[in-house]
Amino acid sequence: MPSQLVNEYFRTENLPHIWCPGCGNGIVTRSIIKAIDNLGLNKNEVCIVSGIGCSSRAPGYLDFNTLHTTHGRALAFATGVKLVKPNLHVIVITGDGDSSAIGGNHLIHAARRNIDITTIVFNNNTYGMTGGQYSPTTPTGDKGTTAPYGNIDANFDLCELAKAAGATYVSRGTIFTANMLIKQVEEGIKNKGFSFIEALTTCPTYYGRKNRKGEAVDMITYLKENAINIAAYDKLTEEQRKGKFIIGELHKSARPEYTEEYQKIIDSFAKER
Amino acid sequence: MADKIVKLMQGNEACVEGAIAAGMKFYAGYPITPSTEIAEISAEKLPKIGGTFIQMEDEIASISTIIGAAISGTKAMTATSGPGFSLKQEGIGYAVITETPCVIVNVQRGGPSTGLPTAPAQGDILQARWGTHGDHSIIALYPWSVKEIYETTIRAFNLSEKYRTPVILLMDEVIGHMREKIEISDEIVEIYNRKKPTCGPEEYKPFKVNEGDIVPEMAGFGEGYRFHVTGLVHGETGFPSNNNKVAEDLINRLINKIEENKDDIVKVDEYLIEDADVAIVAFGATGRSAKSAVDALRAEGMKAGLFRPITIWPLADNQLIELSKKVKRIVVVEMNMGQYFLEVDRVAGKHTKVEKYGRLNGELITPEEIVSFIKED
Numbered sequence: 001m002p003s004q005l006v007n008e009y010f011r012t013e014n015l016p017h018i019w020c021p022g023c024g025n026g027i028v029t030r031s032i033i034k035a036i037d038n039l040g041l042n043k044n045e046v047c048i049v050s051g052i053g054c055s056s057r058a059p060g061y062l063d064f065n066t067l068h069t070t071h072g073r074a075l076a077f078a079t080g081v082k083l084v085k086p087n088l089h090v091i092v093i094t095g096d097g098d099s100s101a102i103g104g105n106h107l108i109h110a111a112r113r114n115i116d117i118t119t120i121v122f123n124n125n126t127y128g129m130t131g132g133q134y135s136p137t138t139p140t141g142d143k144g145t146t147a148p149y150g151n152i153d154a155n156f157d158l159c160e161l162a163k164a165a166g167a168t169y170v171s172r173g174t175i176f177t178a179n180m181l182i183k184q185v186e187e188g189i190k191n192k193g194f195s196f197i198e199a200l201t202t203c204p205t206y207y208g209r210k211n212r213k214g215e216a217v218d219m220i221t222y223l224k225e226n227a228i229n230i231a232a233y234d235k236l237t238e239e240q241r242k243g244k245f246i247i248g249e250l251h252k253s254a255r256p257e258y259t260e261e262y263q264k265i266i267d268s269f270a271k272e273r
Numbered sequence: 274m275a276d277k278i279v280k281l282m283q284g285n286e287a288c289v290e291g292a293i294a295a296g297m298k299f300y301a302g303y304p305i306t307p308s309t310e311i312a313e314i315s316a317e318k319l320p321k322i323g324g325t326f327i328q329m330e331d332e333i334a335s336i337s338t339i340i341g342a343a344i345s346g347t348k349a350m351t352a353t354s355g356p357g358f359s360l361k362q363e364g365i366g367y368a369v370i371t372e373t374p375c376v377i378v379n380v381q382r383g384g385p386s387t388g389l390p391t392a393p394a395q396g397d398i399l400q401a402r403w404g405t406h407g408d409h410s411i412i413a414l415y416p417w418s419v420k421e422i423y424e425t426t427i428r429a430f431n432l433s434e435k436y437r438t439p440v441i442l443l444m445d446e447v448i449g450h451m452r453e454k455i456e457i458s459d460e461i462v463e464i465y466n467r468k469k470p471t472c473g474p475e476e477y478k479p480f481k482v483n484e485g486d487i488v489p490e491m492a493g494f495g496e497g498y499r500f501h502v503t504g505l506v507h508g509e510t511g512f513p514s515n516n517n518k519v520a521e522d523l524i525n526r527l528i529n530k531i532e533e534n535k536d537d538i539v540k541v542d543e544y545l546i547e548d549a550d551v552a553i554v555a556f557g558a559t560g561r562s563a564k565s566a567v568d569a570l571r572a573e574g575m576k577a578g579l580f581r582p583i584t585i586w587p588l589a590d591n592q593l594i595e596l597s598k599k600v601k602r603i604v605v606v607e608m609n610m611g612q613y614f615l616e617v618d619r620v621a622g623k624h625t626k627v628e629k630y631g632r633l634n635g636e637l638i639t640p641e642e643i644v645s646f647i648k649e650d
Contacts, residue, residue, distance in 0.1 A: 011501075011512075014512055043499060044495065044496075044497050044499060045495065047494050047495070049341070059501065060501055060503065060512055060513060063499060064499055065494040065495060065498075065499055065500070066499075066500075066501045066502070067341065067344065067494075067501075067502050067503075068501070068502065068503035068504065068505070068513075069337065069340075069341075069367065069504065070337065070363055070364070070367050070504055073333060073334065073337040073363075073364075076329065076333070076334035076335075076337035076338045076341070077337045077338065077340060077341035078341060079301075079327065079329075079334075079338050079341065080299070080301065080337070080338035080339060080340065080341025080342035080343075080344075080345065080349070081341045081342070081344070081345045081494055083299070083325045083327060083338075083342060084298075084299060084325070084341075084342045084345035084346065084347045085345045085346070085493075085494055085495040087495065088345075088494065088495050105330050105331060105334070106330065106334055106337075108330075109329070109330035109334070262320070262325060262327075265320045266320045266323055266325075268320075269320055269321045269323075270323070
């Protein structure tokens with residue numbers, strides 16, 4: 001029996017989804033839905049925009065205003081939606097390749113404008129839809145079908161990128177810490193500005209198999225054992241930090257929001273009239 | 274009687290004025306010569322009428338943003354040139370398959386690549402038709418004067434709304450930057466707005482064509498309909514499908530809605546064609562040189578005429594076939610090495626001799642050289 005959450009927010013006629021057994025995308029998608037439910041948002045006032053890739057197929061299953069766009073461009077399409085309908089809660093679902101390789105330029109400029117869009121990156125360290133090529137977040141040394149001898153690229157810290165570009169809410173969560181992820185999405189939606197949430201997820205089919213990371217459970221266990229909350233991370237020695245990564249709320253700031261600033265220009269002329 | 278405002282106006286400015294008259298409320302763009310004035314003037318005018326301008330980070334973002342804006346219920350436009358038009362092709366295809374009304378202006382410049390940024394060229398004729406990947410049909414319009422830019426921009430919006438399709442407005446650098454007298458009347462121009470759903474959200478199928486309609490009714494985001502839009506092949510519900518029948522039906526419908534309505538979409542201007550022996554086919558700035566050439570040839574006793582497609586895509590094939598049965602010779606004159614010629618020759622070549630005259634060096638084709646080309650043979 002589908003849960004109440006599924007019945008309320010999913011287009012159940014479009015299920016089952018396309019994701020592989022063991023894929024973490026379902027947990028991230030549920031976290032987004034749960035956050036929307038917790039905030040009590042009206043479904044008619046939520047717009048979910050995505051690009052191309054495994055994660056970007058999520059909006060097709062979700063009962064909101066949904067827009068599945070071209071590869072990398074979700075944030076640009078979402079910018080058009082938000083400017084025309086500022087009352088909508090605009091959420092972008094994207095992947096690591098979609099958001100930081102082909103869509104990298106749109107990401108930094110959406111963050112720079114501080115436009116009120118909540119972006120959730122499903123980071124599985126690979127291009128899953130095309131069969132496991134290395135992405136900008138594939139750890140250096142790891143393998144992909146296009147990095148058969150090991151990836152020599154330095155991998156992106158997406159949260160640092162979003163923060164440096166001007167996002168006013170930045171956090172990282174994992175599919176193991178799903179409750180934390182729900183809160184992070186809630187905070188992101190509540191933030192009046194550009195919010196960036198990196199959700200670390202798993203691709204056992206391609207990234208996992210290629211890099212001998214074990215079964216889905218082993219990959220989730222890895223996330224559990226190596227994710228350190230920011231408060232705890234600060235207290236660790238350099239030695240203890242090796243191989244670990246930070247999760248939690250990484251940045252929060254206040255800055256004028258783009259659509260509100262543009263509305264001020266429109267209003268200045270309305271007064272003249 | 275309606276008041277008339279007589280103004281000296283630049284072509285790019287007339288484009289913005291026409292767009293606003295048509296109901297444009299959203300513009301996203303990226304600076305590029307020789308179209309930049311369209312962005313600058315939109316930036317100045319749109320907030321004054323409650324509309325929105327945004328300068329995006331690149332050309333692809335600009336077209337993506339106007340599509341997002343259009344799906345949210347507004348009339349949106351972008352303008353570009355040269356390399357920018359190449360970058361827009363991805364978004365044009367998305368607008369085609371998602372049936373999103375929007376207007377893409379291409380003030381052409383010399384190419385390939387960075388080419389001749391400040392010089393006129395008509396090198397994007399076939400790119401306008403086939404630039405985006407996959408089989409599809411498209412509407413592309415081509416005005417030849419400042420006044421006609423104003424009228425054609427309105428028409429571009431109307432056609433985009435009526436047929437739920439991106440419409441490409443091709444312009445020449447020399448017309449975009451030329452200043453000409455233009456009369457704008459405050460008479461109400463005919464404006465077409467997309468048809469909104471007549472049913473409730475429960476029954477709404479975003480890609481279902483109702484009996485007697487040409488295209489599906491179009492809700493906007495945030496209007497209570499909660500529909501899905503994807504660049505994947507989709508059925509009436511809007512959700513992706515791998516079904517061959519669904520794919521075939523969709524692609525045929527996208528093509529047929531334009532090709533079967535040519536009577537409404539295709540517009541040509543004929544000058545002294547009635548008794549002509551030789552017809553010049555030309556558009557945009559080249560059309561102006563061709564008109565002067567026709568006058569010069571007539572002064573010398575040669576029965577010349579001008580056939581000027583204002584709608585360059587879909588092709589005015591019926592009119593061209595009719596023309597080919599009437600004249601002894603057709604000369605296609607264009608600022609490229611013979612792009613439109615290929616199509617004109619394909620449909621008219623069976624009945625009459627079709628020749629091309631083209632040059633691409635950043636200079637306009639003059640009436641004199643058209644005259645001498647026609648007289649030489």
